[in-house]
Amino acid sequence: MRSLIDILDLTTEEIDQLIETANDIIENPKKYAQKCEGKKLATLFFEPSTRTRLSFEAAMYELGGNVLGFSEAQSSSSAKGESVADTVKVVGYYADVIAMRHPKEGAPLVASMNAGIPVINAGDGGHNHPTQTLTDLLTINREVGRFDNITVGFCGDLKFGRTVHSLLGALSRYKNVKFVLISPKELTVPEYIRKELLEAKGIDFVETTSLEEAMPSLDILYMTRVQRERFFNEQDYIRLKDSYILTPERLETAKKDMCILHPLPRVNEISVAVDKDERAKYFVQANYGKYIRMALILKLLEVE
Amino acid sequence: MMTVSSIENGIVLDHIKAGKAMELYKALGLDELPCLVAIITNAYSNKMGRKDIIKIDAEIELNLDIIGYIDPNITVNVIKNGVNTKQPKVEPPEKIENIIKCKNPRCITSVEQELPNIFKLTDRKNMVYRCIYCESKTK
Numbered sequence: 001m002r003s004l005i006d007i008l009d010l011t012t013e014e015i016d017q018l019i020e021t022a023n024d025i026i027e028n029p030k031k032y033a034q035k036c037e038g039k040k041l042a043t044l045f046f047e048p049s050t051r052t053r054l055s056f057e058a059a060m061y062e063l064g065g066n067v068l069g070f071s072e073a074q075s076s077s078s079a080k081g082e083s084v085a086d087t088v089k090v091v092g093y094y095a096d097v098i099a100m101r102h103p104k105e106g107a108p109l110v111a112s113m114n115a116g117i118p119v120i121n122a123g124d125g126g127h128n129h130p131t132q133t134l135t136d137l138l139t140i141n142r143e144v145g146r147f148d149n150i151t152v153g154f155c156g157d158l159k160f161g162r163t164v165h166s167l168l169g170a171l172s173r174y175k176n177v178k179f180v181l182i183s184p185k186e187l188t189v190p191e192y193i194r195k196e197l198l199e200a201k202g203i204d205f206v207e208t209t210s211l212e213e214a215m216p217s218l219d220i221l222y223m224t225r226v227q228r229e230r231f232f233n234e235q236d237y238i239r240l241k242d243s244y245i246l247t248p249e250r251l252e253t254a255k256k257d258m259c260i261l262h263p264l265p266r267v268n269e270i271s272v273a274v275d276k277d278e279r280a281k282y283f284v285q286a287n288y289g290k291y292i293r294m295a296l297i298l299k300l301l302e303v304e
Numbered sequence: 305m306m307t308v309s310s311i312e313n314g315i316v317l318d319h320i321k322a323g324k325a326m327e328l329y330k331a332l333g334l335d336e337l338p339c340l341v342a343i344i345t346n347a348y349s350n351k352m353g354r355k356d357i358i359k360i361d362a363e364i365e366l367n368l369d370i371i372g373y374i375d376p377n378i379t380v381n382v383i384k385n386g387v388n389t390k391q392p393k394v395e396p397p398e399k400i401e402n403i404i405k406c407k408n409p410r411c412i413t414s415v416e417q418e419l420p421n422i423f424k425l426t427d428r429k430n431m432v433y434r435c436i437y438c439e440s441k442t443k
Binding site: 083084085102103104105106107109110124125126127192196 | 408410411412413414415416418419426427432435436437438439441
């Protein structure tokens with residue numbers, strides 16, 4: 001019985017298989033419409049989420065399965081002080097697979113050790129969010145067509161952005177991948193990512209504060225939000241916030257086939273005017289999230 | 305020059321990094337032993353300059369994982385009838401359980417205290433241990 005807690009739980013071959021299945025689902029949705037008939041997905045969301053929970057639920061319905069669960073901790077027994085282990089032991093009797101989001105880091109791992117059914121980590125605090133990374137990888141596969149020989153720019157909050165850390169980890173397993181890490185000095189990638197991942201694996205990467213300078217070299221630009229609360233003082237925030245807003249003007253020097261990604265929700269870091277640009281793929285990215293989750297549910301339930 | 309007499313039957317923990325003896329003493333639960341335990345700090349050492357030593361005047365089973373986690377360079381000498389009979393190998397353990405607690409306030413173990421505190425060795429060269437739940441470093 002497999003669970004997915006960290007993107008690195010999957011080999012690159014397994015990721016390739018999931019992407020292949022997701023692509024087949026996109027091409028032949030009817031073929032999969034009854035694959036999970038009689039199966040139930042429990043969505044245990046101990047903190048709010050829009051896209052992730054709905055995409056899991058849509059994924060299960062499109063496979064012909066059913067969904068049960070809760071969307072905030074207040075409507076679960078955790079409000080009464082029940083442990084994660086006890087909650088999932090019970091849910092294990094009612095459902096076939098669990099998708100869990102929890103504010104505490106490691107909660108889905110605890111769930112996977114106790115549930116008796118597969119557990120999918122749907123985000124644990126600022127730690128891991130592997131199905132977002134799978135979504136990003138499917139988007140790159142469909143929109144760029146390869147994982148090797150690419151230059152990927154990550155822009156914005158690289159310090160606290162869990163989606164950035166997971167995607168760096170996943171892409172660093174492919175050949176000839178170059179990273180351009182664009183952020184204010186206050187929000188560079190954490191030391192352990194730099195040392196234990198990038199430097200340890202000999203990955204080609206540069207760190208810069210300038211989005212303009214980085215732009216012409218990028219095949220993919222992964223945008224994240226620079227949040228006010230991450231700064232020590234208001235002046236620094238005001239000074240820096242506009243430097244990392246993507247506008248049509250800033251895109252003028254970008255490659256014609258560059259792909260713009262964003263894990264969403266967007267606030268103001270990508271100007272709405274960019275949405276019309278053909279290179280903007282962040283909404284289609286959210287759509288792909290449903291298909292890769294369908295592929296993942298099939299894999300964990302071992303449905304042929 | 306102060307001297308501490310040698311022991312006939314027991315264990316001598318030698319080559320402890322100066323200043324680490326008390327941490328080891330507590331981690332190994334030596335404070336709960338009924339026998340004589342001598343803690344020598346800042347002893348002269350040709351190899352280390354200064355070192356700590358712990359002498360335990362009883363034949364007890366020590367948790368080598370704890371020693372390996374705190375400092376794998378410590379030498380464990382098992383003394384029988386005044387003779388150093390063996391030196392079990394001390395190595396950094398792959399996993400430590402319930403020896404230390406995760407200090408990350410965002411970790412699930414911070415709210416669910418009955419969970420075992422488990423850390424795995426992720427970088428042998430730099431002796432990095434990470435919590436299996438949140439992946440925070442121990443030190």
